[in-house]
Amino acid sequence: MMISGKTRVLGTLALLLCSTAALADDDASASSRAAATVAKMTTDEQTILTHGIMPMALGDFGSGGPKFPDDAVPGAGYIYGIPRLNVPSLRETDASLGVAYIGGLRKDGATALPSGMAMASTWNPALIEAGGAMIGSEAKAKGFNVMLAGGTNLMRDPRNGRTFEYMGEDPLLAGTLAGAAIRGIQSNHIISTTKHFALNDYETARDFANIIVSDKNARESDLLAFEIAIEQGKPGSVMCAYNKINDHYACDNDYTLNKVLKGDWGWKGFVMSDWGAVHSPTTALNGLDQQSAWILDGKDYLGKILAENAAKDPAYAARVKDMNQRVLYAIYANKLDSDPAMKGGAIDFEAHGAVAQKVAEQGIVLLRNEGNILPLAASAKRITVIGGYADSGVLSGGGSSQVEGPGGPAVAIPLGGDGAFALFFSQAYQRSSPLKAMKALAPDTKFSFTRGDYITDAVIAAKKADVVVIFATQWSTEGVDLPDLSLPHGQDALIDAVASANPHTIVVLENGSPVLMPWLNKTAAVLESWFPGARGGQAIANILYGKVNPSGHLPGSFPASLDQLPRPALPGAETIEPDFQGKAHPGEALTIDYNIEGADIGYRWYARNHTKPLFPFGFGLSYTSFALSGLKVDAHNMTASFTVANTGSVAGDDVAQVYLTSAAGTAHERLVGFQRVSLAPGTKQSVTVKIDPRLLAEWNGTGWTVRGGQYSFALGTSAADLQPAIS
Numbered sequence: 001m002m003i004s005g006k007t008r009v010l011g012t013l014a015l016l017l018c019s020t021a022a023l024a025d026d027d028a029s030a031s032s033r034a035a036a037t038v039a040k041m042t043t044d045e046q047t048i049l050t051h052g053i054m055p056m057a058l059g060d061f062g063s064g065g066p067k068f069p070d071d072a073v074p075g076a077g078y079i080y081g082i083p084r085l086n087v088p089s090l091r092e093t094d095a096s097l098g099v100a101y102i103g104g105l106r107k108d109g110a111t112a113l114p115s116g117m118a119m120a121s122t123w124n125p126a127l128i129e130a131g132g133a134m135i136g137s138e139a140k141a142k143g144f145n146v147m148l149a150g151g152t153n154l155m156r157d158p159r160n161g162r163t164f165e166y167m168g169e170d171p172l173l174a175g176t177l178a179g180a181a182i183r184g185i186q187s188n189h190i191i192s193t194t195k196h197f198a199l200n201d202y203e204t205a206r207d208f209a210n211i212i213v214s215d216k217n218a219r220e221s222d223l224l225a226f227e228i229a230i231e232q233g234k235p236g237s238v239m240c241a242y243n244k245i246n247d248h249y250a251c252d253n254d255y256t257l258n259k260v261l262k263g264d265w266g267w268k269g270f271v272m273s274d275w276g277a278v279h280s281p282t283t284a285l286n287g288l289d290q291q292s293a294w295i296l297d298g299k300d301y302l303g304k305i306l307a308e309n310a311a312k313d314p315a316y317a318a319r320v321k322d323m324n325q326r327v328l329y330a331i332y333a334n335k336l337d338s339d340p341a342m343k344g345g346a347i348d349f350e351a352h353g354a355v356a357q358k359v360a361e362q363g364i365v366l367l368r369n370e371g372n373i374l375p376l377a378a379s380a381k382r383i384t385v386i387g388g389y390a391d392s393g394v395l396s397g398g399g400s401s402q403v404e405g406p407g408g409p410a411v412a413i414p415l416g417g418d419g420a421f422a423l424f425f426s427q428a429y430q431r432s433s434p435l436k437a438m439k440a441l442a443p444d445t446k447f448s449f450t451r452g453d454y455i456t457d458a459v460i461a462a463k464k465a466d467v468v469v470i471f472a473t474q475w476s477t478e479g480v481d482l483p484d485l486s487l488p489h490g491q492d493a494l495i496d497a498v499a500s501a502n503p504h505t506i507v508v509l510e511n512g513s514p515v516l517m518p519w520l521n522k523t524a525a526v527l528e529s530w531f532p533g534a535r536g537g538q539a540i541a542n543i544l545y546g547k548v549n550p551s552g553h554l555p556g557s558f559p560a561s562l563d564q565l566p567r568p569a570l571p572g573a574e575t576i577e578p579d580f581q582g583k584a585h586p587g588e589a590l591t592i593d594y595n596i597e598g599a600d601i602g603y604r605w606y607a608r609n610h611t612k613p614l615f616p617f618g619f620g621l622s623y624t625s626f627a628l629s630g631l632k633v634d635a636h637n638m639t640a641s642f643t644v645a646n647t648g649s650v651a652g653d654d655v656a657q658v659y660l661t662s663a664a665g666t667a668h669e670r671l672v673g674f675q676r677v678s679l680a681p682g683t684k685q686s687v688t689v690k691i692d693p694r695l696l697a698e699w700n701g702t703g704w705t706v707r708g709g710q711y712s713f714a715l716g717t718s719a720a721d722l723q724p725a726i727s
């Protein structure tokens with residue numbers, strides 16, 4: 001059930017939005033303390049906080065010096081402190097899903113949250129904030145005081161190998177959830193980043209791709225996601241990206257760093273570079289405040305070279321002060337000095353696992369459920385489980401964000417290669433077996449497990465069972481895009497054959513990003529479990545057996561074919577020479593024109609082209625049914641109110657979504673508000689959500705303008721489940 005509302009916005013309203021400058025007034029004391037410390041710095045001290053090393057024993061690579069400092073913790077980065085001024089060192093760990101495993105170099109484990117797409121599928125900022133608080137506490141317990149988290153890039157192309165680290169395709173959803181995660185992390189008195197600023201939506205070409213995008217298109221899409229995340233999360237740091245934006249590297253980019261981030265948004269923290277993303281000393285003038293792991297750039301541009309430049313050039317000298325001011329501001333605002341992170345803190349893995357499990361349970365999306373085959377009856381006599389190492393664990397995404405629990409992965413499939421980073425390239429499974437969890441919930445069922453390497457034995461096993469649960473996996477990783485949207489290793493053919501042999505086939509996907517499903521109509525059910533984290537196996541089993549009612553909703557559209565994408569061919573696929581360890585070489589200069597879709601990413605692109613994706617943004621089924629009604633939009637207070645009712649027979653959560661459907665008389669689809677609601681059967685709840693006026697506005701070159709005229713809104717359960725506006 002959907003209902004549409006209409007409202008008029010009178011006159012042309014130029015919106016002067018509250019920027020982070022106003023919010024940061026609370027932090028005046030951090031600013032003045034930072035200024036006082038800067039004033040006390042000697043010239044030599046002024047280039048300590050501006051560059052860092054990589055405290056990882058990767059052969060002779062990465063140290064930037066003969067010996068790591070005593071307080072360094074093996075992790076992504078380290079910035080020396082200034083003991084004379086009580087300035088702590090910065091000890092940095094990846095990433096958004098938990099404390100990174102770094103190939104086991106630290107010989108410890110951490111709790112893995114489900115992937116970013118799973119988190120985003122919860123549409124639950126409070127839960128994502130709790131997840132952030134949990135992983136931030138683990139970082140702090142290990143001695144880290146900076147978390148390289150807050151992944152906020154939008155899913156502009158589902159083939160982006162890092163989609164799994166991010167929060168989907170919509171600026172409001174991604175910005176709100178990334179902001180919540182950052183807030184949670186920083187509640188531990190450590191700094192979080194938001195990354196990768198900006199427009200870093202492809203991986204294979206990330207080191208050299210030149211993103212072409214207009215100011216308007218960027219402000220209304222990717223930059224808006226960051227703007228919201230920064231307002232809501234107030235990260236101490238922003239990590240600039242590898243790629244170029246309109247001919248300038250993202251870490252050497254006056255437009256994104258000086259004009260937008262520090263100017264228009266009034267953000268007072270520090271910009272750190274991505275690892276190996278600095279190519280010139282001019283980065284300092286163009287807004288970079290700290291060079292991470294300088295050895296990867298070959299030169300300490302923001303170390304000795306910066307000191308030399310500052311000695312002879314007043315522009316650099318002024319920037320050096322500002323760079324220190326910004327780093328110190330973030331340190332003081334987040335209390336890194338007064339509540340220091342220490343190695344050896346206790347971690348309650350049981351309690352933290354429960355947080356990860358809750359995120360997985362709210363983030364798993366039920367995509368299909370023919371004849372209500374799910375939830376499974378505990379009485380099913382024979383169940384065949386196929387594939388996905390379901391007897392051992394659940395898959396996780398690769399690269400710097402890889403988290404593993406104590407004891408390391410249940411299964412790790414090294415991808416070979418050599419060099420310092422080879423240990424990062426392994427397909428790793430968290431120790432949480434879905435099969436074991438299913439057995440625990442259905443002790444009287446006879447389970448059999450087949451690895452799924454061969455179609456022949458999988459089909460024989462499928463024919464013998466009442467129900468088949470087939471686990472399909474697609475690994476993805478930082479540094480490499482997916483060439484297409486198929487499942488690898490012949491799994492599409494495997495699922496097709498198994499589902500043809502047994503119509504009661506349930507597919508559980510473990511993957512980072514949307515895939516095609518050529519076998520969809522043959523299956524009874526499909527569960528998108530993403531990379532479900534430390535307790536993914538239990539979460540999947542709980543949903544299969546109805547101990548938990550599925551409530552995840554897609555944070556990104558699943559295309560029906562590659563042709564539906566703005567760029568059907570992966571940019572650079574024909575010319576780039578990939579090195580599978582993420583250091584591809586351009587065959588020739590590569591530009592990627594984001595103005596094709598502009599700000600119409602994902603569901604807005606489908607709406608613009610009147611095409612129908614396989615599954616739309618916002619979609620997700622439940623074991624109960626809901627009715628949405630009574631949408632009223634109050635244009636004066638910028639709120640939308642409506643009622644959600646549980647009309648089925650079991651308790652469940654719905655994610656109600658409010659969309660703009662036309663602006664000033666022109667069709668224009670955009671999510672403007674959402675709310676997750678928990679309801680017992682037969683109950684209902686009234687909901688009011690705030691509407692951010694920027695979501696109704698256009699970027700006019702200097703600010704946001706809401707054009708006068710009629711605006712239509714709709715309430716629905718997905719971007720494709722909206723009733724046209726009623727006049």
Ligand code: BGC
Pocket residue numbers: 076094095148195274275400
């Ligand atoms: C990634 C960042 C990460 C950094 C440090 C880079 O390759 O892009 O996300 O924080 O490495 O590990």
